[in-house]
Amino acid sequence: MSDKLAHMNSDNRLKVYIETYGCQMNLADTEIVLGIMSKSGYSPTDTMNDADVVLLNTCSVREHAEEKIRQRLSTIRSQKPDKPNLVVGVLGCMAERLRSNLLDGRKVDVVVGPDEYRRLPQLLEGALAGNQGLGVRLSRTETYDDIIPFRAEGISAWISVMRGCDKFCTFCIVPFTRGRERSRTLAGVVNEVEQLVRQGIREVTLLGQNVNSYRDGEKDFADLLAAVANVEPSVRIRFTTSHPQDLSDKLIDTIAAHDNLCKYIHLPVQSGSTRVLEAMNRTYTRDHYMELAKRIRARVPGVALSTDIIAGFPTETDDEHRETLSLMEEVRYDGAYMFKYSPREGTPAYKMGDDVPEDVKTKRLSEVISLQQKISYEINESLVGRTFEVMVDGTSRKSDEQLSGRTDTNKTVVFPRGTQKPGDVVKVKIDRVSMATLFGEVVCIHN
Numbered sequence: 001m002s003d004k005l006a007h008m009n010s011d012n013r014l015k016v017y018i019e020t021y022g023c024q025m026n027l028a029d030t031e032i033v034l035g036i037m038s039k040s041g042y043s044p045t046d047t048m049n050d051a052d053v054v055l056l057n058t059c060s061v062r063e064h065a066e067e068k069i070r071q072r073l074s075t076i077r078s079q080k081p082d083k084p085n086l087v088v089g090v091l092g093c094m095a096e097r098l099r100s101n102l103l104d105g106r107k108v109d110v111v112v113g114p115d116e117y118r119r120l121p122q123l124l125e126g127a128l129a130g131n132q133g134l135g136v137r138l139s140r141t142e143t144y145d146d147i148i149p150f151r152a153e154g155i156s157a158w159i160s161v162m163r164g165c166d167k168f169c170t171f172c173i174v175p176f177t178r179g180r181e182r183s184r185t186l187a188g189v190v191n192e193v194e195q196l197v198r199q200g201i202r203e204v205t206l207l208g209q210n211v212n213s214y215r216d217g218e219k220d221f222a223d224l225l226a227a228v229a230n231v232e233p234s235v236r237i238r239f240t241t242s243h244p245q246d247l248s249d250k251l252i253d254t255i256a257a258h259d260n261l262c263k264y265i266h267l268p269v270q271s272g273s274t275r276v277l278e279a280m281n282r283t284y285t286r287d288h289y290m291e292l293a294k295r296i297r298a299r300v301p302g303v304a305l306s307t308d309i310i311a312g313f314p315t316e317t318d319d320e321h322r323e324t325l326s327l328m329e330e331v332r333y334d335g336a337y338m339f340k341y342s343p344r345e346g347t348p349a350y351k352m353g354d355d356v357p358e359d360v361k362t363k364r365l366s367e368v369i370s371l372q373q374k375i376s377y378e379i380n381e382s383l384v385g386r387t388f389e390v391m392v393d394g395t396s397r398k399s400d401e402q403l404s405g406r407t408d409t410n411k412t413v414v415f416p417r418g419t420q421k422p423g424d425v426v427k428v429k430i431d432r433v434s435m436a437t438l439f440g441e442v443v444c445i446h447n
């Protein structure tokens with residue numbers, strides 16, 4: 001142990017600050033990293049100013065995400081003159097993708113990829129003594145099953161149940177930065193949910209790049225969901241992300257059978273054109289996806305669907321772009337995450353070139369966004385007059401006099417503050433809506 005670490009441990013523990021970018025997996029990983037760090041004598045802080053160690057947990061999925069990190073690193077570095085001992089680290093997908101390149105120029109002291117977080121305390125100890133550290137090996141087995149994540153107080157918790165991705169969609173860097181698929185044990189996940197419930201957690205989200213590939217021996221993701229749902233029927237269970245090829249009828253029936261499995265499925269389609277889907281290596285056709293969406297709607301009444309869409313994938317024509325718009329009209333998603341294609345070096349699509357001109361990409365993306373906004377608004381409008389069970393999250397972002405919560409279909413509902421606490425479930429009758437929010441009055445309280 002370095003002198004500095006030994007000294008600080010005896011009275012004032014070294015403080016670590018983590019900024020998290022990208023997907024929910026990264027948010028969950030940050031909690032795992034903080035779990036590892038607290039066990040090694042660090043104390044988490046949520047202000048960068050008191051930190052001895054600043055870590056950025058990064059995303060590589062689009063170039064824009066990486067640019068933001070580069071700028072952030074420069075800003076942090078420019079503060080370094082008055083903080084000569086500050087240790088700066090890069091974690092996550094960008095660490096894995098750029099590896100030792102990130103150490104060049106000595107802007108960064110440690111670079112640690114998603115499967116090497118157990119080595120962080122050791123690498124940071126080296127960094128505190130002035131040595132740069134690199135940990136970017138990918139693992140076929142690491143699931144951090146035994147690590148107790150450090151969670152901020154609240155009513156919701158994330159649990160990553162599987163890591164990595166074997167799908168190799170041609171545009172996606174994730175299989176290269178997060179490695180091969182591997183799952184935690186069913187017993188380990190259930191045990192963690194039981195503990196969280198004892199601590200007062202009211203909502204659990206099971207996470208994985210492709211949760212439908214979850215496996216523990218004979219048990220699949222539907223078995224895991226059922227087991228988790230049975231832990232405590234009043235605790236809401238969510239999950240993300242589902243790949244359309246692996247979403248089984250068994251899973252659909254499991255969601256339908258348990259009241260506390262939220263009726264909300266994020267089912268990325270990426271494109272409405274079978275030809276583009278093939279070029280993306282998505283392994284399903286437009287027809288397969290449409291049938292799946294119909295089956296889900298038929299068996300899970302009231303279900304909300306959301307999706308991811310990429311505009312301007314290489315070789316995408318105007319007609320193929322219109323197929324995406326028409327699929328959106330047919331499925332009528334409650335929400336969507338919509339992106340311009342961003343070429344990622346090392347992916348198969350990168351070799352196809354980036355042949356859709358920027359202005360065409362921009363136009364296609366804006367068409368996709370406006371259509372989704374219109375559909376989201378229309379769906380919300382059709383809910384006026386209906387009453388929903390809303391789990392309270394806390395104060396509304398816009399007004400202290402309003403509370404905000406979510407329906408099990410993941411819609412945000414804002415209503416006048418009463419005596420409700422986060423985690424309570426209230427019935428709210430909707431009287432007006434916007435594209436992203438439902439507004440209403442409480443009609444009855446339980447819990």
Ligand code: 5AD
Binds near residue numbers: 268270
């Ligand atoms: N360009 C644009 N969007 C991408 N995504 C993944 N890779 C890229 C890329 N290269 C999107 C996909 C995925 C979501 C997490 O990010 O839509 O589902």
Ligand code: SF4
Binds near residue numbers: 166167209210
């Ligand atoms: Fe990327 Fe496709 Fe895996 Fe999702 S399923 S992480 S888009 S490779």
